[in-house]
Amino acid sequence: MRILVAEDHPTLGTSLKQNLEQSRYAVDLVADGEDALTMALAGTYDLLILDILLPGLSGFEVCRQLRDHQKRTPILMLTALGEVEHRVTGLDLGADDYLTKPFAFRELEARVRALLRRETATKSAVLRFADISLDTRTHEVYRGEHAILLSSKEYTLLEFLMYHPRQVLSRTMIADHVWDLDAEHLSNVIDVYIGYIRNKLCAHGEPNVIQTIRGAGYQLKETEV
Amino acid sequence: MRRLLPLTWPPGVRIQVALWYTVVFALILMLSDVIFFLQLRESMIDNMDSMLQIRAQQIASGISDINGKITVQNILYDTSPDAKTKHLEQAVDENFGSLIRILTPQGKVLQISPTFQTLVVPKSTITQPLKGQAWHGTIETKTNQDTRFYSVALSENGNPFVIIQIGESMSQMHMTLKIVLLELFLLAPPILLLGALGSYWLATRAFKPIDHLTRTAQKIKEGDLHERVVVPPTHDEVQALALTLNEMLASLEATVTRQRRFVADASHELRTPVAALRSMTETLLFANYMPQDAITLLQNMNIETERLGRLISDLLALARVDEGQTRLEQELVYLDTLTRAVVTNAEPLATRRHITVQVDTSESVVICGDEARIIQVVMNLLDNAILYTPEGGQVNVAVRKQQGQVYLSIQDTGVGIAPEHLPHIFERFYRVDQARMRKEGTSSGLGLSIVDWIVHAHKGTIQVESVVNQGSTFTITLPLATCSSSSHAGQL
Numbered sequence: 280m281r282i283l284v285a286e287d288h289p290t291l292g293t294s295l296k297q298n299l300e301q302s303r304y305a306v307d308l309v310a311d312g313e314d315a316l317t318m319a320l321a322g323t324y325d326l327l328i329l330d331i332l333l334p335g336l337s338g339f340e341v342c343r344q345l346r347d348h349q350k351r352t353p354i355l356m357l358t359a360l361g362e363v364e365h366r367v368t369g370l371d372l373g374a375d376d377y378l379t380k381p382f383a384f385r386e387l388e389a390r391v392r393a394l395l396r397r398e399t400a401t402k403s404a405v406l407r408f409a410d411i412s413l414d415t416r417t418h419e420v421y422r423g424e425h426a427i428l429l430s431s432k433e434y435t436l437l438e439f440l441m442y443h444p445r446q447v448l449s450r451t452m453i454a455d456h457v458w459d460l461d462a463e464h465l466s467n468v469i470d471v472y473i474g475y476i477r478n479k480l481c482a483h484g485e486p487n488v489i490q491t492i493r494g495a496g497y498q499l500k501e502t503e504v
Numbered sequence: 505m506r507r508l509l510p511l512t513w514p515p516g517v518r519i520q521v522a523l524w525y526t527v528v529f530a531l532i533l534m535l536s537d538v539i540f541f542l543q544l545r546e547s548m549i550d551n552m553d554s555m556l557q558i559r560a561q562q563i564a565s566g567i568s569d570i571n572g573k574i575t576v577q578n579i580l581y582d583t584s585p586d587a588k589t590k591h592l593e594q595a596v597d598e599n600f601g602s603l604i605r606i607l608t609p610q611g612k613v614l615q616i617s618p619t620f621q622t623l624v625v626p627k628s629t630i631t632q633p634l635k636g637q638a639w640h641g642t643i644e645t646k647t648n649q650d651t652r653f654y655s656v657a658l659s660e661n662g663n664p665f666v667i668i669q670i671g672e673s674m675s676q677m678h679m680t681l682k683i684v685l686l687e688l689f690l691l692a693p694p695i696l697l698l699g700a701l702g703s704y705w706l707a708t709r710a711f712k713p714i715d716h717l718t719r720t721a722q723k724i725k726e727g728d729l730h731e732r733v734v735v736p737p738t739h740d741e742v743q744a745l746a747l748t749l750n751e752m753l754a755s756l757e758a759t760v761t762r763q764r765r766f767v768a769d770a771s772h773e774l775r776t777p778v779a780a781l782r783s784m785t786e787t788l789l790f791a792n793y794m795p796q797d798a799i800t801l802l803q804n805m806n807i808e809t810e811r812l813g814r815l816i817s818d819l820l821a822l823a824r825v826d827e828g829q830t831r832l833e834q835e836l837v838y839l840d841t842l843t844r845a846v847v848t849n850a851e852p853l854a855t856r857r858h859i860t861v862q863v864d865t866s867e868s869v870v871i872c873g874d875e876a877r878i879i880q881v882v883m884n885l886l887d888n889a890i891l892y893t894p895e896g897g898q899v900n901v902a903v904r905k906q907q908g909q910v911y912l913s914i915q916d917t918g919v920g921i922a923p924e925h926l927p928h929i930f931e932r933f934y935r936v937d938q939a940r941m942r943k944e945g946t947s948s949g950l951g952l953s954i955v956d957w958i959v960h961a962h963k964g965t966i967q968v969e970s971v972v973n974q975g976s977t978f979t980i981t982l983p984l985a986t987c988s989s990s991s992h993a994g995q996l
Contacts, residue, residue, distance in 0.1 A: 468876045468880055471842070471849055
């Protein structure tokens with residue numbers, strides 16, 4: 280899943296990006312409000328993490344304008360402004376969650392997971408499809424009894440598929456949600472990664488669950504027998 | 505042969521300056537030598553003249569005129585018979601080799617030294633002193649030897665009564681002058697050589713700031729345009745040059761940045777409409793009510809939009825590379841597995857074109873790099889190999905390790921690349937054959953540029969060998985290395 284972080288503090292921004300990347304998310308970092316708005320409007324993010332005191336436009340303003348443009352991307356406000364008034368303003372403007380600095384990264388991570396599954400039917404940190412289970416906290420993947428070892432990119436890709444079961448996902452869509460801005464042109468590489476994941480998921484002769492839809496993309500779907 | 509000579513014509517500015525300096529120096533040296541020599545000669549002659557004058561005065565003091573009777577003392581050669589023996593011994597002793605003659609105004613010789621007779625004495629040496637003016641000048645002996653000559657009249661009550669003539673050979677002086685001249689000539693070459701070396705050294709020193717500027721500019725040319733040359737604190741030509749260079753760099757940087765920004769912005773802006781187009785054609789394709797020819801058109805549209813999308817993506821990727829904004833992952837890459845996966849992925853295309861793809865990845869090869877980018881490299885090269893090989897052809901892909909290096913080669917039996925195109929194939933939008941690429945319509949014309957960039961970003965090299973109508977071989981060499989911290993979970 281792909282996250283946009285708008286944070287002007289130089290070290291906090293970078294460390295947020297690094298930590299979220301460690302948790303297998305694709306992360307883009309911007310340092311001012313105007314960039315945050317442009318990127319959020321143009322890009323396909325699964326979540327926005329907005330600082331309120333941003334140069335250019337404030338986090339409140341970014342949030343308001345996004346909602347005005349009918350962008351429904353979940354927004355997590357992140358700020359040192361901890362007053363009840365501020366929290367109320369933020370949430371009323373359309374933010375989905377609010378976290379006050381200083382915070383524990385574990386808590387941020389948990390909130391990110393919660394916001395990401397809000398769009399799905401699942402209400403658990405463990406995503407399940409057929410006999411596959413994917414733990415978004417520990418990044419452990421099982422097919423039946425077998426643990427599946429995935430590389431960071433493979434995990435991110437499978438997680439995105441698991442968040443959108445039975446949906447047909449085009450390569451561009453997958454690329455947009457799995458890679459950050461630095462690598463967004465890599466959509467043609469996805470086929471190879473899908474191949475890797477398929478091989479690993481079917482290592483013990485299990486049926487294939489990642490279907491290729493010709494001319495369209497991929498779909499997480501049980502094989503019809 | 506000419507190339508072996510380090511000196512080219514016209515020579516470098518340092519040599520030129522040194523040469524001109526040496527020429528000027530030589531002229532000055534010559535002029536000063538001539539002046540010095542003439543001055544020296546002049547002063548030596550003056551010196552001789554005053555010596556002769558003093559001698560003449562000494563002689564004059566020994567001559568007296570008492571009532572018309574002239575007495576000469578201490579003279580070497582008395583022509584009067586009685587005086588002859590009296591003074592001879594002493595005179596020879598004092599004035600041997602001297603050229604002395606004492607005359608009466610009428611020209612009668614009173615005394616004369618023996619060697620005097622060898623002289624050719626002009627008349628004016630007698631007439632001029634009688635007019636009250638001493639004569640001095642250079643005369644010759646009968647054997648053509650220069651002699652400095654002095655002639656003066658002694659007078660009493662305004663009437664000259666005796667003329668003293670005295671001369672001295674100039675051969676001694678000529679000898680001295682010859683030696684001096686020889687010394688000057690001998691000294692000139694080493695002095696000139698020293699001068700030339702000195703001026704070359706000076707020229708080198710003077711051009712040192714320029715050299716420095718050139719080196720800095722060189723570095724900037726190779727690297728990025730953010731850098732500037734160091735402006736020296738001195739208010740001189742070098743500072744002006746440095747300032748001009750920096751202004752030029754600034755405007756260049758601005759232009760390049762604008763251009764890159766434009767490409768990046770344009771690509772970015774184009775992505776959205778192209779993506780929209782694609783999703784619309786895809787939606788239509790999934791609809792059931794479309795007639796067959798419309799579906800064919802839509803499929804072609806879809807292929808073209810995909811191609812457009814790829815072109816934009818590739819452009820954007822290269823624009824980011826130019827801006828230095830691209831970051832590479834550092835992860836373990838299992839090159840053999842990766843290559844097999846890419847080949848599997850390309851099989852439908854190969855089957856469609858009736859091309860056999862053979863893979864030789866017998867050994868496990870692990871490198872450190874950006875997996876997605878390396879997939880892109882292998883994919884682009886393999887797609888090219890398949891597209892440029894006629895039906896029924898073969899493509900061989902091999903991965904092997906050798907001496908700390910990883911070799912990945914993709915060999916085809918395709919159309920090959922003519923030697924004149926080979927140096928350019930990695931250039932952006934370079935097309936060997938315009939018509940051929942249109943057919944499959946998937947390449948952007950930037951594929952090999954991207955391959956080249958990725959390989960070099962991984963500290964690798966790429967080589968092509970090709971024979972027209974026989975095939976091409978692309979060989980990539982990458983360093984065999986493991987990442988310091990692995991982010992890869994490993995392959996099963």
